[in-house]
Amino acid sequence: MLVFKFGGASVKDVEGVMNLKSIIQLYENQAILVVVSAMGKMTNALEEVVKLFYKKEEYTAKILEIENYHQALIDALFQDKTEITTSLKTHMQMINDYLESIDKQKYDEIYDQIISHGELLSTLIISNYLNQEGIKNRWLDARKYIKTDSTFREAKVNWDATQSSLDLLEPNANLFITQGFIGGTSDNKTTTLGREGSDYSASILAHCLNAESVTIWKDVPGVLSADPRLFTEYQKFDQLSYSEAVEMTYYGATVIHPKTIKPLQNSNIPLFVKPFLHPEEAGTVINDGEFLQKNIPAIIVKNNQLLISISTKDFSFISELNISHIYEIFAKLNLKCNVSQNSALSFTVCLDFDEMKFEELIKSLETLFKVKYNENVSLYTIRHYDANILQKILEGKIVILEQLSRSTAQIVVK
Ligand code: ADP
Ligand code: ASP
Ligand code: MG
Numbered sequence: 001m002l003v004f005k006f007g008g009a010s011v012k013d014v015e016g017v018m019n020l021k022s023i024i025q026l027y028e029n030q031a032i033l034v035v036v037s038a039m040g041k042m043t044n045a046l047e048e049v050v051k052l053f054y055k056k057e058e059y060t061a062k063i064l065e066i067e068n069y070h071q072a073l074i075d076a077l078f079q080d081k082t083e084i085t086t087s088l089k090t091h092m093q094m095i096n097d098y099l100e101s102i103d104k105q106k107y108d109e110i111y112d113q114i115i116s117h118g119e120l121l122s123t124l125i126i127s128n129y130l131n132q133e134g135i136k137n138r139w140l141d142a143r144k145y146i147k148t149d150s151t152f153r154e155a156k157v158n159w160d161a162t163q164s165s166l167d168l169l170e171p172n173a174n175l176f177i178t179q180g181f182i183g184g185t186s187d188n189k190t191t192t193l194g195r196e197g198s199d200y201s202a203s204i205l206a207h208c209l210n211a212e213s214v215t216i217w218k219d220v221p222g223v224l225s226a227d228p229r230l231f232t233e234y235q236k237f238d239q240l241s242y243s244e245a246v247e248m249t250y251y252g253a254t255v256i257h258p259k260t261i262k263p264l265q266n267s268n269i270p271l272f273v274k275p276f277l278h279p280e281e282a283g284t285v286i287n288d289g290e291f292l293q294k295n296i297p298a299i300i301v302k303n304n305q306l307l308i309s310i311s312t313k314d315f316s317f318i319s320e321l322n323i324s325h326i327y328e329i330f331a332k333l334n335l336k337c338n339v340s341q342n343s344a345l346s347f348t349v350c351l352d353f354d355e356m357k358f359e360e361l362i363k364s365l366e367t368l369f370k371v372k373y374n375e376n377v378s379l380y381t382i383r384h385y386d387a388n389i390l391q392k393i394l395e396g397k398i399v400i401l402e403q404l405s406r407s408t409a410q411i412v413v414k
Pocket of ligand 2: 008037038043044118181194195196197199
């Protein structure tokens with residue numbers, strides 16, 4: 001079995017869906033499991049619906065926008081669109097009905113029940129389209145296979161339950177189409193694996209099905225030494241070791257979800273990152289080989305960071321006990337600390353800014369500590385850095401925190 005993953009950008013329009021079809025046709029005699037994300041920016045649009053609902057603002061126009069986007073794709077792709085249009089309408093109705101019916105559910109739970117419709121719709125459209133084109137396939141509901149706990153928005157995989165459900169998967173098709181990003185609890189609630197989690201879904205499925213390889217089809221030629229949206233100079237890695245890929249993604253290289261690598265490394269399944277517009281190109285392979293191109297520094301940028309400086313109210317030293325209280329607050333809010341540094345009197349951390357959690361974070365910290373913060377700073381991480389690259393990157397920027405280890409530089413700038 002080969003596992004393919006197509007992200008939102010690769011299926012954002014009619015050409016994208018047709019391109020997915022031609023890539024699958026290149027692998028005619030292979031068993032393939034295709035994992036697909038929500039189309040284009042549909043996850044963001046659905047997220048907007050949840051936010052509007054929560055702020056008690058009008059959300060139906062946003063739902064209509066989502067319906068229209070999918071309908072336009074359906075109109076262009078299908079000869080007979082009756083059945084798939086009915087499915088689209090059913091999903092829109094489910095969103096409306098759910099939002100009208102909920103009462104005490106928490107934000108994160110509501111979020112997952114709504115947001116998952118993006119992947120459900122994209123896979124329904126693609127599966128039906130491929131069938132229409134004579135490419136027979138079976139649509140799978142990932143919620144029945146990827147079993148998780150009920151940590152909504154950041155669900156933890158129950159590996160035993162997932163393995164057991166996948167063991168029961170009948171190999172009665174050569175091509176399976178399923179959703180990335182979503183899973184299901186034992187009591188059949190929908191969960192999600194964290195934003196950008198479709199890559200991780202592909203890896204979970206590949207691990208449990210003992211797949212031959214995973215290919216993530218991308219709008220870039222492979223894993224690059226820097227995000228091409230932010231830099232004009234970069235190189236493609238032909239090969240990366242699992243460990244190097246784990247490090248790069250952990251520090252925020254958004255090309256692959258950070259949790260993707262480990263399950264593949266554990267079963268020694270190679271991960272290919274290939275350009276969806278040039279399937280004949282080699283892309284990047286991530287495997288257990290050496291990291292062959294150590295001399296290429298990799299730059300990872302995280303924007304929209306929150307830098308917080310925390311000190312005690314009585315100006316005593318920051319103790320281990322203080323730091324443990326601070327981390328307890330982060331853990332409770334499920335916030336990941338990207339860099340931290342402590343001096344005698346203050347503890348400074350850099351976190352991803354989350355508007356839904358910001359107020360509670362500052363309030364909780366302020367009950368115990370004196371807090372100062374900078375919003376909208378950027379964190380630059382440079383793997384295998386040298387003096388040249390640091391100088392080039394930092395030119396014209398104000399450095400507010402710097403941390404250098406042997407292989408990695410982390411610098412927060414304004
Ligand atoms: P998908 O929807 O397929 O998951 P993403 O937008 O999440 O696609 O990821 C692809 C994007 O990741 C690229 O368009 C690129 O801008 C960005 N990116 C960030 N870092 C890197 C990197 N090191 N190498 C390649 N692409 C990167
Ligand atoms: N659709 C989800 C997101 O945008 C998952 C993914 O694309 O990987 O976060
Ligand atoms: Mg992605």
